[in-house]
Amino acid sequence: MKGFLDYKDGNSIFHKMNPLSKLFLAVVLCAMCFVSSNIYFVAGVIVINLLIAFAAGIHKMALSILSGLLKLSIVLFIVQVLFVRSGNALFTIPGLNLPITDDGVYFSLLFVLRLLATALPLAVMLSVTQMSDLANVMVSKLKIPYKYAFAVITVIRFIPVFASEMAGIIESQTARGVEFDTKNIFRKIGLIIPLCVPLLISSVKKIDSSAIAAELRGFNRRTSKSGYKKYPFGGNDIFAVLICAVVITAGIMI
Amino acid sequence: MIEFKNVCFRYETEDTIKNLNFHIEKGDFVAILGSNGAGKTTMSKLFNGILKPTSGDVVINGLNTKTTRTSMLAKHIGFLFQNPDRQICKNTIRDELMFSMECIGADNADAQKRVDTIIEKFGFDPSHDPFSLSRGERQKIALASIIVTEPDVLVLDEPTTGLDYAECMQILNIVSELNSRGTTVVMVTHDMELVLDFAKKVLVMTDGRMIAFDEMRKVMKNMEVLSEARLLPPQIADLALRFEGFDDVYTHEEMFQKIKEKVRV
Numbered sequence: 001m002k003g004f005l006d007y008k009d010g011n012s013i014f015h016k017m018n019p020l021s022k023l024f025l026a027v028v029l030c031a032m033c034f035v036s037s038n039i040y041f042v043a044g045v046i047v048i049n050l051l052i053a054f055a056a057g058i059h060k061m062a063l064s065i066l067s068g069l070l071k072l073s074i075v076l077f078i079v080q081v082l083f084v085r086s087g088n089a090l091f092t093i094p095g096l097n098l099p100i101t102d103d104g105v106y107f108s109l110l111f112v113l114r115l116l117a118t119a120l121p122l123a124v125m126l127s128v129t130q131m132s133d134l135a136n137v138m139v140s141k142l143k144i145p146y147k148y149a150f151a152v153i154t155v156i157r158f159i160p161v162f163a164s165e166m167a168g169i170i171e172s173q174t175a176r177g178v179e180f181d182t183k184n185i186f187r188k189i190g191l192i193i194p195l196c197v198p199l200l201i202s203s204v205k206k207i208d209s210s211a212i213a214a215e216l217r218g219f220n221r222r223t224s225k226s227g228y229k230k231y232p233f234g235g236n237d238i239f240a241v242l243i244c245a246v247v248i249t250a251g252i253m254i
Numbered sequence: 255m256i257e258f259k260n261v262c263f264r265y266e267t268e269d270t271i272k273n274l275n276f277h278i279e280k281g282d283f284v285a286i287l288g289s290n291g292a293g294k295t296t297m298s299k300l301f302n303g304i305l306k307p308t309s310g311d312v313v314i315n316g317l318n319t320k321t322t323r324t325s326m327l328a329k330h331i332g333f334l335f336q337n338p339d340r341q342i343c344k345n346t347i348r349d350e351l352m353f354s355m356e357c358i359g360a361d362n363a364d365a366q367k368r369v370d371t372i373i374e375k376f377g378f379d380p381s382h383d384p385f386s387l388s389r390g391e392r393q394k395i396a397l398a399s400i401i402v403t404e405p406d407v408l409v410l411d412e413p414t415t416g417l418d419y420a421e422c423m424q425i426l427n428i429v430s431e432l433n434s435r436g437t438t439v440v441m442v443t444h445d446m447e448l449v450l451d452f453a454k455k456v457l458v459m460t461d462g463r464m465i466a467f468d469e470m471r472k473v474m475k476n477m478e479v480l481s482e483a484r485l486l487p488p489q490i491a492d493l494a495l496r497f498e499g500f501d502d503v504y505t506h507e508e509m510f511q512k513i514k515e516k517v518r519v
Contacts, residue, residue, distance in 0.1 A: 171340075173341070174325055175333040176328055176354055177329070178325060180325065182323075
Protein backbone atom coordinates (compact mmCIF):
# COMPACT_ATOMS: atom_id res chain seq x y z
CA MET A 1 0.00 0.00 0.00
CA LYS A 2 3.07 2.24 -0.27
CA GLY A 3 2.21 5.42 -2.14
CA PHE A 4 -1.52 4.76 -1.73
CA LEU A 5 -3.52 7.81 -2.95
CA ASP A 6 -0.36 9.50 -4.24
CA TYR A 7 -0.55 11.07 -7.69
CA LYS A 8 0.92 8.77 -10.34
CA ASP A 9 2.29 10.64 -13.30
CA GLY A 10 1.05 9.55 -16.72
CA ASN A 11 -0.23 10.55 -20.12
CA SER A 12 -3.42 8.51 -20.32
CA ILE A 13 -6.85 9.79 -21.31
CA PHE A 14 -7.80 9.74 -17.63
CA HIS A 15 -4.81 11.88 -16.69
CA LYS A 16 -5.80 14.43 -19.34
CA MET A 17 -9.47 14.63 -18.34
CA ASN A 18 -10.88 17.65 -16.56
CA PRO A 19 -10.64 16.98 -12.79
CA LEU A 20 -14.36 17.68 -12.50
CA SER A 21 -15.15 14.94 -15.06
CA LYS A 22 -13.04 12.51 -13.08
CA LEU A 23 -14.77 13.50 -9.87
CA PHE A 24 -18.17 13.15 -11.53
CA LEU A 25 -17.21 9.73 -12.96
CA ALA A 26 -16.03 8.52 -9.54
CA VAL A 27 -19.23 9.73 -7.85
CA VAL A 28 -21.42 8.09 -10.52
CA LEU A 29 -19.56 4.77 -10.22
CA CYS A 30 -19.96 4.82 -6.43
CA ALA A 31 -23.58 5.99 -6.42
CA MET A 32 -24.78 3.48 -9.02
CA CYS A 33 -23.55 0.60 -6.86
CA PHE A 34 -26.22 1.63 -4.35
CA VAL A 35 -28.90 2.40 -6.93
CA SER A 36 -28.75 -1.12 -8.35
CA SER A 37 -29.02 -4.23 -6.21
CA ASN A 38 -27.88 -6.55 -8.97
CA ILE A 39 -24.64 -8.31 -8.08
CA TYR A 40 -23.68 -8.69 -11.76
CA PHE A 41 -23.99 -4.94 -12.23
CA VAL A 42 -21.88 -4.21 -9.13
CA ALA A 43 -19.30 -6.76 -10.28
CA GLY A 44 -19.36 -4.98 -13.65
CA VAL A 45 -18.57 -1.67 -11.92
CA ILE A 46 -15.51 -3.31 -10.32
CA VAL A 47 -14.41 -4.48 -13.80
CA ILE A 48 -14.90 -0.94 -15.18
CA ASN A 49 -12.78 0.43 -12.33
CA LEU A 50 -10.04 -2.07 -13.10
CA LEU A 51 -10.19 -1.26 -16.82
CA ILE A 52 -9.82 2.44 -16.01
CA ALA A 53 -6.88 1.63 -13.72
CA PHE A 54 -5.23 -0.45 -16.49
CA ALA A 55 -5.77 2.33 -19.02
CA ALA A 56 -4.25 4.86 -16.60
CA GLY A 57 -1.29 2.57 -15.82
CA ILE A 58 -2.14 2.30 -12.13
CA HIS A 59 -3.39 -1.28 -12.16
CA LYS A 60 -0.79 -2.41 -9.60
CA MET A 61 -2.15 0.07 -7.07
CA ALA A 62 -5.77 -0.88 -7.88
CA LEU A 63 -5.05 -4.61 -7.58
CA SER A 64 -3.21 -4.00 -4.30
CA ILE A 65 -6.27 -2.16 -2.90
CA LEU A 66 -8.53 -4.97 -4.10
CA SER A 67 -6.37 -7.69 -2.58
CA GLY A 68 -6.16 -5.72 0.70
CA LEU A 69 -9.95 -5.33 0.82
CA LEU A 70 -10.55 -8.93 -0.21
CA LYS A 71 -9.36 -10.21 3.19
CA LEU A 72 -11.72 -7.81 4.96
CA SER A 73 -14.51 -8.76 2.55
CA ILE A 74 -14.15 -12.45 3.37
CA VAL A 75 -14.54 -11.70 7.11
CA LEU A 76 -17.52 -9.39 6.45
CA PHE A 77 -19.13 -11.97 4.15
CA ILE A 78 -18.87 -14.70 6.79
CA VAL A 79 -20.27 -12.47 9.54
CA GLN A 80 -23.06 -11.15 7.33
CA VAL A 81 -24.12 -14.54 5.97
CA LEU A 82 -24.55 -15.91 9.49
CA PHE A 83 -26.95 -13.14 10.55
CA VAL A 84 -29.39 -13.01 7.62
CA ARG A 85 -32.20 -15.49 8.35
CA SER A 86 -34.71 -14.57 5.62
CA GLY A 87 -35.01 -16.63 2.42
CA ASN A 88 -34.76 -20.34 1.71
CA ALA A 89 -32.27 -22.37 3.73
CA LEU A 90 -29.50 -23.70 1.50
CA PHE A 91 -27.94 -25.78 4.28
CA THR A 92 -27.54 -25.77 8.04
CA ILE A 93 -24.18 -25.50 9.78
CA PRO A 94 -23.84 -28.78 11.69
CA GLY A 95 -23.51 -28.42 15.46
CA LEU A 96 -24.62 -24.77 15.51
CA ASN A 97 -27.99 -25.42 13.88
CA LEU A 98 -27.49 -22.18 11.95
CA PRO A 99 -29.20 -22.00 8.55
CA ILE A 100 -27.44 -20.37 5.62
CA THR A 101 -30.08 -18.90 3.33
CA ASP A 102 -30.07 -17.89 -0.32
CA ASP A 103 -31.00 -14.32 0.68
CA GLY A 104 -28.11 -14.33 3.18
CA VAL A 105 -25.60 -15.38 0.52
CA TYR A 106 -27.02 -12.88 -2.02
CA PHE A 107 -27.06 -9.87 0.31
CA SER A 108 -23.67 -10.69 1.82
CA LEU A 109 -22.18 -10.98 -1.64
CA LEU A 110 -23.82 -7.71 -2.68
CA PHE A 111 -22.51 -6.06 0.49
CA VAL A 112 -18.88 -7.04 -0.10
CA LEU A 113 -19.05 -6.31 -3.84
CA ARG A 114 -20.39 -2.84 -3.04
CA LEU A 115 -17.50 -2.34 -0.62
CA LEU A 116 -14.97 -3.28 -3.32
CA ALA A 117 -16.74 -1.30 -6.04
CA THR A 118 -17.00 1.91 -4.02
CA ALA A 119 -13.45 1.83 -2.62
CA LEU A 120 -11.82 1.87 -6.04
CA PRO A 121 -13.21 4.92 -7.94
CA LEU A 122 -12.00 7.52 -5.45
CA ALA A 123 -8.55 5.93 -5.14
CA VAL A 124 -8.23 5.69 -8.95
CA MET A 125 -9.47 9.26 -9.42
CA LEU A 126 -7.03 10.63 -6.83
CA SER A 127 -4.13 8.70 -8.36
CA VAL A 128 -4.62 10.36 -11.75
CA THR A 129 -5.43 13.88 -10.48
CA GLN A 130 -3.12 16.45 -8.91
CA MET A 131 -4.54 17.64 -5.59
CA SER A 132 -4.00 21.28 -6.55
CA ASP A 133 -6.01 20.75 -9.78
CA LEU A 134 -8.82 19.15 -7.82
CA ALA A 135 -8.93 22.08 -5.38
CA ASN A 136 -8.76 24.66 -8.17
CA VAL A 137 -11.57 23.06 -10.14
CA MET A 138 -13.75 22.76 -7.04
CA VAL A 139 -13.27 26.49 -6.46
CA SER A 140 -13.52 27.75 -10.04
CA LYS A 141 -16.25 25.46 -11.43
CA LEU A 142 -18.23 24.32 -8.40
CA LYS A 143 -17.84 27.68 -6.63
CA ILE A 144 -16.95 25.97 -3.38
CA PRO A 145 -15.14 28.44 -1.04
CA TYR A 146 -11.39 27.77 -1.21
CA LYS A 147 -11.20 27.15 2.55
CA TYR A 148 -13.52 24.14 2.22
CA ALA A 149 -11.85 22.84 -0.94
CA PHE A 150 -8.48 23.15 0.79
CA ALA A 151 -9.82 21.30 3.85
CA VAL A 152 -11.04 18.42 1.66
CA ILE A 153 -7.80 18.04 -0.27
CA THR A 154 -5.73 18.41 2.90
CA VAL A 155 -7.60 15.52 4.50
CA ILE A 156 -7.02 13.36 1.43
CA ARG A 157 -3.38 14.42 1.11
CA PHE A 158 -2.66 13.63 4.74
CA ILE A 159 -3.94 10.02 4.54
CA PRO A 160 -0.75 8.63 2.90
CA VAL A 161 1.38 10.96 5.06
CA PHE A 162 -0.16 9.58 8.24
CA ALA A 163 0.03 6.02 6.91
CA SER A 164 3.76 6.46 6.33
CA GLU A 165 4.19 8.12 9.74
CA MET A 166 2.34 5.22 11.39
CA ALA A 167 4.60 2.74 9.58
CA GLY A 168 7.64 4.65 10.92
CA ILE A 169 6.24 4.65 14.46
CA ILE A 170 5.53 0.92 14.29
CA GLU A 171 9.12 0.34 13.10
CA SER A 172 10.51 2.44 15.98
CA GLN A 173 8.38 0.70 18.58
CA THR A 174 9.12 -2.78 17.23
CA ALA A 175 12.83 -1.97 17.38
CA ARG A 176 12.50 -1.24 21.12
CA GLY A 177 10.67 -4.49 21.76
CA VAL A 178 6.95 -3.78 21.27
CA GLU A 179 5.60 -6.97 19.72
CA PHE A 180 4.10 -5.60 16.52
CA ASP A 181 5.67 -8.51 14.72
CA THR A 182 3.43 -10.97 16.57
CA LYS A 183 1.02 -13.04 14.50
CA ASN A 184 -1.73 -12.57 17.11
CA ILE A 185 -4.04 -9.97 15.54
CA PHE A 186 -5.84 -9.17 18.83
CA ARG A 187 -2.54 -8.51 20.61
CA LYS A 188 -1.48 -6.29 17.71
CA ILE A 189 -4.70 -4.23 17.98
CA GLY A 190 -4.08 -3.74 21.72
CA LEU A 191 -0.56 -2.52 21.01
CA ILE A 192 -1.77 0.12 18.54
CA ILE A 193 -3.45 2.23 21.27
CA PRO A 194 -0.26 3.64 22.93
CA LEU A 195 0.98 4.55 19.45
CA CYS A 196 -1.85 7.01 19.00
CA VAL A 197 0.14 9.46 21.17
CA PRO A 198 3.18 9.85 18.86
CA LEU A 199 0.91 9.78 15.80
CA LEU A 200 -1.32 12.49 17.25
CA ILE A 201 1.69 14.63 18.23
CA SER A 202 3.29 14.37 14.80
CA SER A 203 -0.06 14.95 13.03
CA VAL A 204 -0.79 18.10 15.01
CA LYS A 205 2.75 19.37 14.36
CA LYS A 206 2.44 18.71 10.60
CA ILE A 207 -0.98 20.34 10.36
CA ASP A 208 0.18 23.31 12.41
CA SER A 209 3.23 23.89 10.22
CA SER A 210 1.11 23.48 7.05
CA ALA A 211 -1.38 26.04 8.37
CA ILE A 212 1.40 28.52 9.19
CA ALA A 213 2.96 28.02 5.75
CA ALA A 214 -0.43 28.57 4.07
CA GLU A 215 -1.06 31.72 6.11
CA LEU A 216 2.37 33.10 5.19
CA ARG A 217 1.63 32.51 1.50
CA GLY A 218 -1.54 34.57 1.66
CA PHE A 219 -4.08 31.76 2.05
CA ASN A 220 -6.85 34.12 3.20
CA ARG A 221 -6.44 36.50 0.26
CA ARG A 222 -7.30 33.82 -2.28
CA THR A 223 -10.58 34.14 -4.21
CA SER A 224 -12.32 31.93 -6.79
CA LYS A 225 -10.56 33.93 -9.55
CA SER A 226 -7.06 33.54 -8.07
CA GLY A 227 -6.07 30.33 -9.91
CA TYR A 228 -4.02 30.93 -13.06
CA LYS A 229 -4.81 27.48 -14.52
CA LYS A 230 -7.94 27.07 -16.61
CA TYR A 231 -9.83 23.79 -16.79
CA PRO A 232 -11.76 23.69 -20.06
CA PHE A 233 -13.81 20.62 -20.98
CA GLY A 234 -12.55 18.77 -24.07
CA GLY A 235 -12.84 15.56 -26.07
CA ASN A 236 -11.49 13.42 -23.23
CA ASP A 237 -14.34 14.54 -21.02
CA ILE A 238 -16.90 13.24 -23.53
CA PHE A 239 -15.43 9.79 -22.86
CA ALA A 240 -16.11 10.25 -19.12
CA VAL A 241 -19.67 11.34 -19.87
CA LEU A 242 -20.13 8.27 -22.11
CA ILE A 243 -18.95 5.90 -19.36
CA CYS A 244 -21.30 7.65 -16.90
CA ALA A 245 -24.21 7.36 -19.34
CA VAL A 246 -23.60 3.67 -19.91
CA VAL A 247 -23.24 2.96 -16.18
CA ILE A 248 -26.33 5.00 -15.23
CA THR A 249 -28.44 3.36 -17.97
CA ALA A 250 -27.23 -0.12 -17.06
CA GLY A 251 -27.79 0.53 -13.36
CA ILE A 252 -31.36 1.62 -13.90
CA MET A 253 -32.20 -1.05 -16.50
CA ILE A 254 -30.69 -4.10 -14.79
CA MET B 255 29.24 -10.56 17.14
CA ILE B 256 27.61 -9.00 14.06
CA GLU B 257 27.97 -10.75 10.77
CA PHE B 258 26.66 -9.81 7.33
CA LYS B 259 26.96 -12.77 4.95
CA ASN B 260 26.27 -12.08 1.24
CA VAL B 261 23.46 -9.72 2.20
CA CYS B 262 21.30 -8.25 -0.55
CA PHE B 263 18.11 -6.30 -0.09
CA ARG B 264 15.61 -4.94 -2.57
CA TYR B 265 12.51 -2.81 -2.11
CA GLU B 266 11.04 -3.36 -5.56
CA THR B 267 12.96 -4.44 -8.61
CA GLU B 268 16.54 -3.29 -8.09
CA ASP B 269 18.86 -4.26 -5.22
CA THR B 270 19.23 -1.37 -2.76
CA ILE B 271 21.87 -3.30 -0.83
CA LYS B 272 24.32 -5.32 -2.88
CA ASN B 273 26.19 -8.32 -1.51
CA LEU B 274 27.45 -7.04 1.84
CA ASN B 275 30.04 -9.13 3.64
CA PHE B 276 31.62 -7.93 6.87
CA HIS B 277 32.10 -8.76 10.51
CA ILE B 278 31.94 -6.40 13.50
CA GLU B 279 33.64 -7.41 16.74
CA LYS B 280 32.33 -6.78 20.25
CA GLY B 281 33.31 -3.30 21.47
CA ASP B 282 33.86 -1.83 17.99
CA PHE B 283 32.68 1.67 17.13
CA VAL B 284 31.86 1.59 13.44
CA ALA B 285 30.72 4.61 11.43
CA ILE B 286 28.76 3.90 8.27
CA LEU B 287 29.49 6.64 5.74
CA GLY B 288 28.04 7.44 2.36
CA SER B 289 26.28 10.15 0.47
CA ASN B 290 22.48 10.46 0.35
CA GLY B 291 20.87 7.43 -1.28
CA ALA B 292 23.93 5.21 -0.73
CA GLY B 293 21.81 2.72 1.25
CA LYS B 294 23.02 3.60 4.77
CA THR B 295 19.62 3.76 6.46
CA THR B 296 18.37 0.65 4.63
CA MET B 297 21.48 -1.17 5.78
CA SER B 298 21.06 0.00 9.37
CA LYS B 299 17.53 -1.43 9.40
CA LEU B 300 18.96 -4.81 8.44
CA PHE B 301 20.89 -4.95 11.73
CA ASN B 302 17.84 -5.61 13.88
CA GLY B 303 15.56 -7.23 11.36
CA ILE B 304 13.25 -4.26 10.71
CA LEU B 305 14.13 -5.19 7.15
CA LYS B 306 14.91 -8.81 6.36
CA PRO B 307 17.59 -9.53 3.72
CA THR B 308 16.25 -10.58 0.32
CA SER B 309 19.19 -12.98 0.22
CA GLY B 310 22.06 -13.74 2.58
CA ASP B 311 22.05 -13.59 6.37
CA VAL B 312 22.52 -11.07 9.16
CA VAL B 313 23.57 -12.71 12.41
CA ILE B 314 23.65 -10.80 15.73
CA ASN B 315 24.98 -12.62 18.79
CA GLY B 316 24.30 -15.90 17.00
CA LEU B 317 20.70 -14.94 16.17
CA ASN B 318 19.71 -14.80 12.52
CA THR B 319 17.49 -11.77 11.87
CA LYS B 320 15.54 -13.75 9.27
CA THR B 321 14.30 -16.21 11.85
CA THR B 322 14.23 -14.00 14.97
CA ARG B 323 11.52 -11.42 15.47
CA THR B 324 12.68 -7.78 15.69
CA SER B 325 10.93 -7.33 19.04
CA MET B 326 12.91 -10.30 20.40
CA LEU B 327 16.18 -8.82 19.12
CA ALA B 328 15.48 -5.61 21.09
CA LYS B 329 17.15 -7.16 24.15
CA HIS B 330 20.40 -7.47 22.21
CA ILE B 331 20.31 -4.50 19.89
CA GLY B 332 19.13 -0.96 20.58
CA PHE B 333 18.19 1.27 17.67
CA LEU B 334 18.11 5.07 17.83
CA PHE B 335 16.14 6.55 14.93
CA GLN B 336 16.60 10.01 13.44
CA ASN B 337 13.21 11.12 14.68
CA PRO B 338 12.74 10.70 18.46
CA ASP B 339 9.05 11.61 18.22
CA ARG B 340 8.29 8.26 16.61
CA GLN B 341 9.64 6.51 19.67
CA ILE B 342 8.37 8.55 22.60
CA CYS B 343 4.84 7.52 23.56
CA LYS B 344 4.46 8.17 27.30
CA ASN B 345 3.58 11.30 29.23
CA THR B 346 6.55 11.40 31.60
CA ILE B 347 10.22 10.59 31.21
CA ARG B 348 10.02 7.94 33.95
CA ASP B 349 7.07 6.21 32.21
CA GLU B 350 8.91 6.31 28.91
CA LEU B 351 11.97 4.60 30.39
CA MET B 352 9.83 2.10 32.32
CA PHE B 353 8.00 1.27 29.08
CA SER B 354 11.32 0.26 27.50
CA MET B 355 11.97 -2.08 30.41
CA GLU B 356 8.47 -3.55 30.10
CA CYS B 357 9.06 -4.18 26.40
CA ILE B 358 12.06 -6.40 27.11
CA GLY B 359 10.22 -8.15 29.95
CA ALA B 360 12.44 -6.94 32.82
CA ASP B 361 11.14 -7.52 36.35
CA ASN B 362 9.82 -4.48 38.19
CA ALA B 363 12.52 -4.13 40.86
CA ASP B 364 15.33 -4.37 38.32
CA ALA B 365 13.49 -1.98 36.00
CA GLN B 366 13.02 0.65 38.77
CA LYS B 367 16.69 0.41 39.70
CA ARG B 368 17.96 0.79 36.14
CA VAL B 369 15.54 3.62 35.35
CA ASP B 370 16.65 5.53 38.49
CA THR B 371 20.30 5.11 37.49
CA ILE B 372 19.67 6.41 33.96
CA ILE B 373 17.55 9.34 35.18
CA GLU B 374 20.37 10.36 37.50
CA LYS B 375 23.03 9.88 34.82
CA PHE B 376 21.18 12.01 32.27
CA GLY B 377 19.98 14.54 34.85
CA PHE B 378 16.32 14.22 33.82
CA ASP B 379 13.35 15.44 35.81
CA PRO B 380 11.43 12.12 35.84
CA SER B 381 8.00 13.77 35.95
CA HIS B 382 8.70 16.01 32.95
CA ASP B 383 6.53 15.67 29.83
CA PRO B 384 8.90 14.63 27.01
CA PHE B 385 6.84 16.38 24.34
CA SER B 386 7.34 19.77 25.99
CA LEU B 387 11.13 19.53 25.67
CA SER B 388 13.48 20.61 22.88
CA ARG B 389 14.41 18.33 19.99
CA GLY B 390 17.84 17.69 21.53
CA GLU B 391 16.30 16.76 24.89
CA ARG B 392 13.83 14.43 23.19
CA GLN B 393 16.68 12.76 21.32
CA LYS B 394 18.42 12.29 24.70
CA ILE B 395 15.24 10.71 26.13
CA ALA B 396 15.02 8.38 23.11
CA LEU B 397 18.67 7.40 23.66
CA ALA B 398 18.12 6.95 27.39
CA SER B 399 15.11 4.73 26.77
CA ILE B 400 17.33 2.49 24.64
CA ILE B 401 20.40 2.31 26.83
CA VAL B 402 18.32 1.66 29.94
CA THR B 403 17.76 -1.84 28.50
CA GLU B 404 21.56 -2.32 28.32
CA PRO B 405 21.77 -3.73 24.78
CA ASP B 406 24.99 -5.33 23.54
CA VAL B 407 24.79 -3.41 20.27
CA LEU B 408 23.68 0.16 19.69
CA VAL B 409 22.71 1.24 16.17
CA LEU B 410 22.36 4.99 15.67
CA ASP B 411 20.78 6.30 12.48
CA GLU B 412 21.96 9.89 11.97
CA PRO B 413 21.66 10.55 15.72
CA THR B 414 22.73 14.18 15.49
CA THR B 415 20.36 15.41 12.77
CA GLY B 416 18.82 18.73 13.82
CA LEU B 417 20.93 19.06 16.96
CA ASP B 418 23.34 21.87 17.79
CA TYR B 419 27.01 21.19 18.53
CA ALA B 420 26.56 20.99 22.32
CA GLU B 421 23.61 18.58 22.07
CA CYS B 422 25.52 16.55 19.50
CA MET B 423 28.54 16.18 21.76
CA GLN B 424 26.40 15.37 24.78
CA ILE B 425 24.78 12.47 22.97
CA LEU B 426 27.98 11.16 21.44
CA ASN B 427 29.91 11.42 24.70
CA ILE B 428 27.31 9.18 26.32
CA VAL B 429 27.56 6.76 23.39
CA SER B 430 31.35 6.87 23.54
CA GLU B 431 31.29 6.07 27.27
CA LEU B 432 29.05 3.06 26.62
CA ASN B 433 31.44 1.94 23.89
CA SER B 434 34.40 2.17 26.26
CA ARG B 435 32.48 -0.18 28.60
CA GLY B 436 32.07 -2.78 25.85
CA THR B 437 28.92 -1.84 23.95
CA THR B 438 29.31 -2.25 20.20
CA VAL B 439 28.26 0.91 18.39
CA VAL B 440 27.24 1.26 14.75
CA MET B 441 26.57 4.86 13.72
CA VAL B 442 25.14 5.94 10.39
CA THR B 443 26.27 9.47 9.63
CA HIS B 444 27.58 11.82 7.01
CA ASP B 445 29.28 14.09 9.55
CA MET B 446 32.97 13.43 8.94
CA GLU B 447 34.11 15.46 11.95
CA LEU B 448 32.10 13.23 14.29
CA VAL B 449 33.57 10.14 12.67
CA LEU B 450 37.03 11.49 13.28
CA ASP B 451 36.29 12.17 16.95
CA PHE B 452 34.52 8.94 17.85
CA ALA B 453 34.71 6.07 15.35
CA LYS B 454 37.33 3.34 15.45
CA LYS B 455 36.39 1.80 12.11
CA VAL B 456 34.64 3.16 9.04
CA LEU B 457 32.45 1.38 6.53
CA VAL B 458 31.97 3.36 3.33
CA MET B 459 28.99 2.75 1.06
CA THR B 460 28.02 3.97 -2.35
CA ASP B 461 25.11 2.86 -4.50
CA GLY B 462 24.27 0.03 -2.05
CA ARG B 463 27.80 -1.42 -2.20
CA MET B 464 30.47 -1.49 0.49
CA ILE B 465 33.62 0.04 -0.96
CA ALA B 466 35.74 0.17 2.19
CA PHE B 467 35.73 -1.24 5.71
CA ASP B 468 38.86 -0.43 7.64
CA GLU B 469 40.44 1.51 10.48
CA MET B 470 39.14 5.08 10.58
CA ARG B 471 42.57 6.63 10.01
CA LYS B 472 43.22 4.53 6.91
CA VAL B 473 39.91 5.39 5.29
CA MET B 474 39.91 9.11 6.11
CA LYS B 475 42.91 9.78 3.88
CA ASN B 476 41.99 7.36 1.12
CA MET B 477 40.94 9.96 -1.42
CA GLU B 478 40.02 7.31 -3.99
CA VAL B 479 37.44 5.76 -1.67
CA LEU B 480 36.12 9.11 -0.43
CA SER B 481 35.73 10.49 -3.91
CA GLU B 482 33.95 7.32 -5.12
CA ALA B 483 31.54 7.73 -2.21
CA ARG B 484 31.19 11.45 -3.00
CA LEU B 485 32.52 12.40 0.44
CA LEU B 486 34.91 15.14 1.45
CA PRO B 487 37.62 14.33 3.98
CA PRO B 488 37.42 16.15 7.34
CA GLN B 489 38.95 19.63 7.08
CA ILE B 490 41.98 18.88 9.26
CA ALA B 491 42.73 15.63 7.43
CA ASP B 492 42.34 17.45 4.11
CA LEU B 493 44.71 20.20 5.23
CA ALA B 494 47.22 17.67 6.52
CA LEU B 495 47.23 15.95 3.14
CA ARG B 496 48.52 19.15 1.55
CA PHE B 497 51.61 19.34 3.77
CA GLU B 498 54.60 17.10 3.66
CA GLY B 499 55.22 15.10 6.82
CA PHE B 500 51.71 15.57 8.18
CA ASP B 501 50.53 12.07 7.26
CA ASP B 502 49.69 11.10 10.82
CA VAL B 503 47.59 14.22 11.52
CA TYR B 504 43.81 13.76 11.82
CA THR B 505 42.60 15.99 14.65
CA HIS B 506 42.96 19.63 15.66
CA GLU B 507 45.09 18.61 18.62
CA GLU B 508 47.41 16.54 16.42
CA MET B 509 47.68 19.43 13.97
CA PHE B 510 48.52 21.83 16.80
CA GLN B 511 51.21 19.50 18.15
CA LYS B 512 52.67 18.92 14.70
CA ILE B 513 52.88 22.64 13.93
CA LYS B 514 54.47 23.28 17.33
CA GLU B 515 56.99 20.56 16.60
CA LYS B 516 57.78 21.99 13.15
CA VAL B 517 58.11 25.55 14.48
CA ARG B 518 60.55 24.35 17.13
CA VAL B 519 62.69 22.66 14.44
